[in-house]
Amino acid sequence: xxxxxxxxxxxxxxxxxxxxxxxxxALLLLDETQDWNFSLREVARRASVSxxxxxxxxxxxxDLLAAxxxxxxxxxxxxxxxxxxxxxxxxxxxxxxxxxxxxxxxxNPALYRLMFSAVLTSPEAGRPAIEKVAAAKARAIMDKAFAxxxxxxxxxxxxxSPGEGxxxxxxxxxxxxxxxxxxxxxxxxxxxxxxxxxxxxxxxxLNGISSQPPALPAxxxxxxxx
Amino acid sequence: xxxxxxxxxxxxxxxxxxxxxxxxxALLLLDETQDWNFSLREVARRASVSxxxxxxxxxxxxDLLAAxxxxxxxxxxxxxxxxxxxxxxxxxxxxxxxxxxxxxxxxNPALYRLMFSAVLTSPEAGRPAIEKVAAAKARAIMDKAFAxxxxxxxxxxxxxSPGEGxxxxxxxxxxxxxxxxxxxxxxxxxxxxxxxxxxxxxxxxLNGISSQPPALPAxxxxxxxx
DNA sequence: AGAAAAGAGTTGACAGTGTCAACTTTACTG
DNA sequence: CAGTAAAGTTGACACTGTCAACTCTTTTCT
Numbered sequence: 001x002x003x004x005x006x007x008x009x010x011x012x013x014x015x016x017x018x019x020x021x022x023x024x025x026a027l028l029l030l031d032e033t034q035d036w037n038f039s040l041r042e043v044a045r046r047a048s049v050s051x052x053x054x055x056x057x058x059x060x061x062x063d064l065l066a067a068x069x070x071x072x073x074x075x076x077x078x079x080x081x082x083x084x085x086x087x088x089x090x091x092x093x094x095x096x097x098x099x100x101x102x103x104x105x106x107x108n109p110a111l112y113r114l115m116f117s118a119v120l121t122s123p124e125a126g127r128p129a130i131e132k133v134a135a136a137k138a139r140a141i142m143d144k145a146f147a148x149x150x151x152x153x154x155x156x157x158x159x160x161s162p163g164e165g166x167x168x169x170x171x172x173x174x175x176x177x178x179x180x181x182x183x184x185x186x187x188x189x190x191x192x193x194x195x196x197x198x199x200x201x202x203x204x205x206l207n208g209i210s211s212q213p214p215a216l217p218a219x220x221x222x223x224x225x226x
Numbered sequence: 227x228x229x230x231x232x233x234x235x236x237x238x239x240x241x242x243x244x245x246x247x248x249x250x251x252a253l254l255l256l257d258e259t260q261d262w263n264f265s266l267r268e269v270a271r272r273a274s275v276s277x278x279x280x281x282x283x284x285x286x287x288x289d290l291l292a293a294x295x296x297x298x299x300x301x302x303x304x305x306x307x308x309x310x311x312x313x314x315x316x317x318x319x320x321x322x323x324x325x326x327x328x329x330x331x332x333x334n335p336a337l338y339r340l341m342f343s344a345v346l347t348s349p350e351a352g353r354p355a356i357e358k359v360a361a362a363k364a365r366a367i368m369d370k371a372f373a374x375x376x377x378x379x380x381x382x383x384x385x386x387s388p389g390e391g392x393x394x395x396x397x398x399x400x401x402x403x404x405x406x407x408x409x410x411x412x413x414x415x416x417x418x419x420x421x422x423x424x425x426x427x428x429x430x431x432l433n434g435i436s437s438q439p440p441a442l443p444a445x446x447x448x449x450x451x452x
Numbered sequence: 453a454g455a456a457a458a459g460a461g462t463t464g465a466c467a468g469t470g471t472c473a474a475c476t477t478t479a480c481t482g
Numbered sequence: 483c484a485g486t487a488a489a490g491t492t493g494a495c496a497c498t499g500t501c502a503a504c505t506c507t508t509t510t511c512t
Contacts, residue, residue: 014477014479014488014490015489039469040469040470041468051491052490053491060471109344116407118260118339118411121411170423171401173408174427175401181407185342197440203440204431206434207434207437207438208430208431209430211434212433214427215426216426220419222423265497266499275460275461276461276462277498278461278462278463278501281499282461287499454511456512458509459507459508460505460506460507462505463502464501464504465500465503466502467500470498471495472495476490478487478489479487479489481484481485482484482486
């Protein structure tokens with residue numbers, strides 16, 4: 001803790017990099033309280049800085065939370081990728097995506113809730129940029145798995161069209177998100193058993209999609225606002 | 227506003243019934259701010275009572291919110307029932323349930339979010355009783371529609387077994403909840419178009435379920451903790 | 453009936469919050 | 483090496499949820 005200690009990363013300013021230390025502290029508090037109603041001041045306390053220091057890095061509390069959510073999406077992307085390692089069957093890969101998605105949510109409910117919550121969304125600017133790019137990264141992985149599955153014949157070729165493809169991925173996205181939410185918000189349980197349900201449930205959806213793809217009413221456009 | 231005015235409902239105490247007036251005010255605030263971070267004091271102000279009057283009816287802010295959520299579930303149950311009127315085809319009825327479910331969520335995002343949120347859940351007591359019974363009422367409607375569909379041959383008879391039936395309804399429940407959440411949290415849109423996607427998406431799931439019902443891993447038990 | 457108890461609402465207080473403004477210290481720039 | 487901008491601090495403000503003590507009204511009990 002001595003000030004003379006040299007770090008491998010050069011610390012450009014007073015603290016080193018407060019910003020990421022604050023995110024760390026917030027991540028911890030989020031896990032402890034399972035709620036993002038903790039005070040900015042408490043976060044500052046944990047980082048051993050004054051109650052106003054955070055404002056030099058995050059204009060509002062919301063911005064800190066957005067940075068936390070971004071971390072969550074990055075972690076999700078990483079886990080998903082590593083869960084895909086070694087799997088070659090396209091359908092297997094889709095199921096693996098689903099399993100890690102739900103598992104991560106159940107492992108850290110408050111973080112998951114925050115990531116998909118709209119507390120972050122400001123009326124005029126929408127979702128903060130930092131979160132958008134992190135979320136897009138995570139989303140791209142699943143979209144790719146889906147596209148691969150289409151190409152390798154798991155789904156009918158019509159799903160390669162942007163419209164039908166979007167509807168199908170939205171369906172998958174929805175069922176996973178819904179299942180996770182219901183589990184972490186205590187509407188069904190116990191959580192570990194819910195995880196085991198991803199395969200059969202997502203499996204049923206995939207079957208339904210391949211036998212009769214969700215037909216998009218013409219002219220409808222689904223905006224993936226990530 | 228004079229005190230001498232006689233109401234049809236006898237007002238037993240000072241205000242009439244503050245409790246429900248508070249819920250009304252909170253419902254309004256919820257809709258205005260799209261967030262339940264409004265202050266209890268503001269609710270009291272709107273009901274023209276002192277900042278501490280609410281505590282005579284709700285021990286904590288959480289309890290007021292629970293009452294608000296309960297109202298939401300009751301409204302949902304009512305809408306669902308009325309959307310079912312005149313529909314006889316079992317599959318049509320299931321789709322109608324889905325449509326109203328999503329539509330209600332999109333029509334009042336903050337209320338929907340509150341209803342399914344875990345802010346209300348206290349660590350020891352779980353979800354407040356008042357919300358549980360209201361939610362159970364709403365849930366029972368969809369469960370019944372599902373059971374009817376099984377009985378009238380939309381799904382294979384194995385879905386009449388408690389296990390498979392539970393998994394299947396959970397799948398439906400999940401895809402609707404997930405779709406609604408993604409829509410109201412601004413991950414996909416525009417909302418009106420998402421509503422139009424309920425039929426094709428839920429339809430695909432129903433197809434998948436009937437062609438190959440989600441098989442429950444033995445011994446797994448899904449607790450519908452409503 | 454009247455007295456006593458309970459219910460409903462009020463006033464005042466307390467610690468704690470998010471954020472603003474003004475200040476000091478440090479690090480980097482020309 | 484001076485000067486400026488970034489990073490962090492101190493103090494203040496209005497506001498919050500909740501507790502305790504008080505008052506007024508309604509109900510209940512003899």
